[in-house]
Amino acid sequence: MKQRLNFFAIGGPVLKALYTLGNVAGKAIDQKLLHLIYIRVSQLNGCGFCLDMHTKDLREMGETEQRMLLLGAWREAKVYTNREKAALAWAEALTNLAPDGVSDEVYNTATEHFTPEELVHLSSAVITINGYNRLNVAFRTPAGDYQPGQYA
Numbered sequence: 514m515k516q517r518l519n520f521f522a523i524g525g526p527v528l529k530a531l532y533t534l535g536n537v538a539g540k541a542i543d544q545k546l547l548h549l550i551y552i553r554v555s556q557l558n559g560c561g562f563c564l565d566m567h568t569k570d571l572r573e574m575g576e577t578e579q580r581m582l583l584l585g586a587w588r589e590a591k592v593y594t595n596r597e598k599a600a601l602a603w604a605e606a607l608t609n610l611a612p613d614g615v616s617d618e619v620y621n622t623a624t625e626h627f628t629p630e631e632l633v634h635l636s637s638a639v640i641t642i643n644g645y646n647r648l649n650v651a652f653r654t655p656a657g658d659y660q661p662g663q664y665a
Contacts, residue, residue: 561656
């Protein structure tokens, strides 16, 4: 598919706002966990650009291929901690909002592993990656050329 427009070149204020929101989350939540969340949400949203970016950045941080490849089946995989699984469940629930919102089960599990402040930061990270995903998907940002740390 042909790219519709390069929002990275023209979206200054929007990108700055998304970056600021994501940066706040990044100061409160472990970077590897954030990238796992970014990858999972990007899988759900079909955002190739973000998948390319976050898998490359996470690999640079020393993450294993196995943990990245198993994200689509994280519930069954033994390679994730309970905290990571709680974060992934929270991210999925916020990305695919059910008619009744986030279930009590997902919320209660999240609060067992995250402080209220961390949960707010985790939520802002999910909001941020969903925003980037929607821009990339809408404007057909091509995937494959990202270099690790390119937008650091």
